[in-house]
Amino acid sequence: MNRRFFIGALGAATTSLCMGGGQPGKPRYVFLMIGDGMGVAQREVAERYARMKYPARKGGLAMNQLPVKALTTTSEIEGKVTDSAAAGTALACGAKTVNGALGVGADLTTPLRSVAFDAKDAGMKVGIVTSVPIDHATPAAFYAQVPKRSMYYEIGEFLVKSEFDYFAGETMLGRKKAKDKVPQDTLVKDAGYTHVRDRAGFDRLKKGAVKVLVEHDLGYAIEGKPSISLADYTRKGIELMMGDAGFFMMVEGGKIDWSGHANDLATNIHETLAFDEAVAVVLEFCKKHPAESVLVVTADHETGGLELAGNAPKKMVAALDRQEYQSAHYDTQVKQWKKGGAVAPEVAFDRLVDAFGFAPLENDARTRLKDAVAASLADDATDERSLEIQKMYGKKNAAVVSCLHELADRAGAKWTSFGHTDTRVSTTAVGRWADRFAGENDNTDIGKHLRELITKG
Ligand SMILES: [Zn+2]
Incomplete structure (x- = not known):
């Protein structure tokens, strides 16, 4: 038996043993992690790069090691190639809508309900984490209901009204639109949020802090380690929300999509790896709480039509590492x-x-x-x-x-588009309830399964 395969098979067996399986009850810790624009090829090329570049890590990407695997369809309501607003809504609310719409149906008015609110109603804490602006489409799908994703100021109003416990991402885009309106800082303060914008403030956040908003720019992973990383944001969310009530946390790697639009492979790989570092943090947590947690890693769609023709991995790493x-x-x-x-x-x-x-x-x-x-x-x-x-x-x-x-x-790769594509994305999962995410599914199924887990178990 091939050594690599053996390790993988053993890992899966150990994991499913630890996770018990079949026991009744609801998960206490629910994680949904979304690589924006992270298609099957993006996961694969990052895996190959990581295996070659970091041989000491042995297993490649954490997200690719999860035992439950699925392929997920992503089209918007009319079957068109989706944008991040419609796909985010499908994952968050378990329902299809049109491109551009966030948390509302195709008529642009009927409100849809995000599973994050179900979690809140069930007494759980809620965290929304991203490597792009916190009012961008994917995170906003979990707390806002607006007909247009570009309504950043209104999305900010939904954010502060949500009463969610932990928000962490880059500077809100709504700030630019706040000229003749109540400044966003005031909205945040009046809603009783602890507002943190630098590393020192971030480090001061300790367990028990309630209603936290972290707005701090992460930059691009290819340009060096940021002062706060997506993995740091994720770890902090766990630290702050840990407790008997449990929590639901959504974590997005948002710049995988941006670098896909740019057809920038080296940046794309580094963003996928930065996202995977956050997945590794969660996986470690899940291994410590096997009977109480579930982790789902997916994507909202593929970006860039990336194809892998293949090349010797050594050549591939040498070529990519020239770009700074x-x-x-x-x-x-x-x-x-x-x-x-x-x-x-x-x-x-x-x-x-x-x-x-x-x-x-x-x-x-x-x-x-x-x-x-x-x-x-x-x-x-x-x-x-x-x-x-x-x-x-x-x-x-x-x-x-x-x-x-x-x-x-x-x-050894080729970009075939500057936009999103309709190819299926890979979904992987681990935890006692992970099996229901297996096989072939639609992005709305992920939202529906999460809703069921949170409300009924
Ligand atoms: Zn995009």
């Missing part, structure tokens, strides 16, 4: 080079080849990248060729996307 920043950093650079013709196309080309470690670059790839750099640095609509190239890359920076595609190719 997330894509927007390079976008900004190229924009600066363009200003007033500050940097000639040949120089820009050499700098990008150097930054991504592309030398030597074979002929086709060289031509592709040279054309893309020329198009990115040209004044708008100068010649037909650059127009054509710009069209190819949509609104993206042609030079940067061309580099990111070359890097993905060297890593």
Whole structure:
């Protein structure tokens, strides 16, 4: 028997023994963890990278080791490719809606009920955690009811009215829209929330703290360890809400989606790994409380149409590790080079080849990248060729996307879209009640199962 498989099989057997199974009652600790835009290929490519890069860890990703496995469909109510609002609503409320809508039905008015409120009514504590703004679509699906996901200020009002116990994420987008309205800080304070915005305040939060809102930017994992990580947010949530009442906690890795839209593979992998660190924290907790906890890890949809053609893992890691920043950093650079013709196309080309470690670059790839750099640095609509190239890359920076595609190719992967796709996502679970998430299901089933667990067991 292959050693790796043996370890995996043993792990699963041990886990299901520990979890008991078949006993009556409701779970005390319920975790739903959502990798935004994290399709099957995203989980797989991060797994391969982790196994090669961190051989000491042996098992790859924590989320891929959970014994119960499923494939989950994600389309919105009319069968279209979903956005994060409709998919978040499906997971949170167990019901389909149209894209853009949060916590309301397809008529944009009928309120839908999130399982987080069921948990609150059942006397449990509730935590909502994310690596993106806390009023962004996925987290908001668990506490807001608005026809449009961009209604950030109103989403903030729902947040403070929710009475949920722990919110942690990046700075609220609603702050930008609060000009002629009651400032968000006032809303938060008046609702009695302890509002924390830095590491020192975060460290001062201790068990028993009630109604906490942490707003602090995490940045991108590829650019180095943030002052507070998603795993830290998750660990703190457990610490604050631990107790007889139990809790429901939703944790989202939100920038897996953003880097998928950018077709930025290295950043995508690092974001998946940062999310998986949070999964590992929860898994460790579940192993300590096997008879009382359930953990479900899923995604709201796939982003980027990522395909894995495969490459030698060593080559893959070497290619990916050349990239030091997330894509927007390079976008900004190229924009600066363009200003007033500050940097000639040949120089820009050499700098990008150097930054991504592309030398030597074979002929086709060289031509592709040279054309893309020329198009990115040209004044708008100068010649037909650059127009054509710009069209190819949509609104993206042609030079940067061309580099990111070359890097993905060297890593054995290929992006086929800048948007969301309709492919099924992987769902894994562990815990006494995890079996009901097994097999093939729809994202609404996850919400329905969670509701049943929380209300009836
Ligand atoms: Zn997206």
